[in-house]
Amino acid sequence: MIVREKPGFLALFFVYQGSIAPRVMPQIILVALLSALMVVLHAHFPDLFPVLTTSSFAFLGVALSLYLGFRNNACYERWWEGRRLWGQLLVEGRSLLRLSLSYRGVDSERHQRMVRRLIAFTQCLRDQVRDQDPMPGLANWLRFDELSRVESSVNRPEALLGLIGEQLATEVDSGGLDPVTVRNFEQRLVSLSEVVAGCERLGNTPLPFAYTLLVHRICYLYCFLLPVGLVAGTGLATPLLTAIVAYAFFGLDELSQELERPFGQTDNGLALDSMTRTFERECLQALGEQHLPEPEPCKDYRLT
Structure with missing residues (x-):
């Protein structure tokens, strides 16, 4: 996640970290080169290119804008739901x-065990939604028998919640x-x-592929046809104009793909x-630790 203040007017054009431009630069260059080719062909064969007004592409552009806007809204909803789920966590x-401290006390062995399992649960869920192996990090918080049980489980975060639930049942039986x-x-x-179920829903239910494919095809068709229709009227300015349009459309498309995967x-x-x-x-503070790890640093305006 990019964390930074809004840059000034001139800095806006030179911001690299967090910009979507580097990832869509191949498409922008491709469209600009195609436009440059159209300019050269128009200089030698002007009759091949009809003089069209911008309204000729307005209808397709409006349709594409609606598709991109709807897709970006849907992807942002997924991103925000992911943030809401982790806020709930x-x-x-x-x-x-708070409950464990109130009813057990900081020196209680049962309190210590539950807190360590909670840390393991949070780290395990983070790694699972990122398709990473959580087991190496869990060794710092769980006993060997607990590690073996979690590792053999189909749903490891749920297995950790199961351990906490069994601990509570034991305390009820013992009168604790x-x-x-x-x-x-x-x-x-x-x-x-x-x-956990909400995170699995986001990870296992992407946006319909047919819809994504439709947006991609229209983006490419529009940007490839645009220089053909504009070259007769805009001349040498065609590569610049089409590159700006390509940056807008392909940039929105790339951004929506990132937001579609909020845990990436x-x-x-x-x-x-x-x-x-x-x-x-x-x-760790609830365990009575005095020396706490430092907060996650923000490197180059990027907080992971």
Whole structure:
């Protein structure tokens, strides 16, 4: 995620970090070269190119704008839902920390065990939504028998929530917690399970491919046909004009692809490392640790 103040007027044209331009530069160059070819052909064979007004492309341009606008809105909804889910994770995780401290105390072995499992759960979910192996990092927080159980599980974050649930059941049987108090704990666990299911929904349900393919095809067709219709009227300015149009359309398309994957490690992906580190610091403080890890740094305006 890019975190920076709005640059000044001149700096806007030279910002590289966080800009979508480098990723669509091949398409922009291709359209500009095609336009330059049209300019050369028009100079030698002017009769091949009819004089068209901009209204000739307005209808297709409006349709393309509507498609891109709708797709960007849908992708932003996915990005915002991902952020909302991780906000809910932090709220429910902090509620569990508060309940554990209130009913067990910071020196309780059961409190220590639950907090370490909560840290493992957050890191495991982060790695799972990013298609990474979470097991190496979990070794810092779980016992060997717990690691073996989580590793063999189909859904590892849910397995960690299961460990916490079993711990609560054991405490009820031993009289450490009464059923009413445990119900408050269970409500938090159910909410965390909803977060896991929501993240799986975002990861397993992309936008329909046919819709994405339609937008891509129209973008390319429009940008390839545009210099043919403009060269007779705009002459040498055709490559510049078509390059600007290509930057707008292909840039919006590329941006929507990044927002469609809110958990991706891209410039516009959610800062899951930062949120995970924030929760880890709070958990360690709840364990009574004095030396906490530093917050996740922001490098080159990019927070991961």
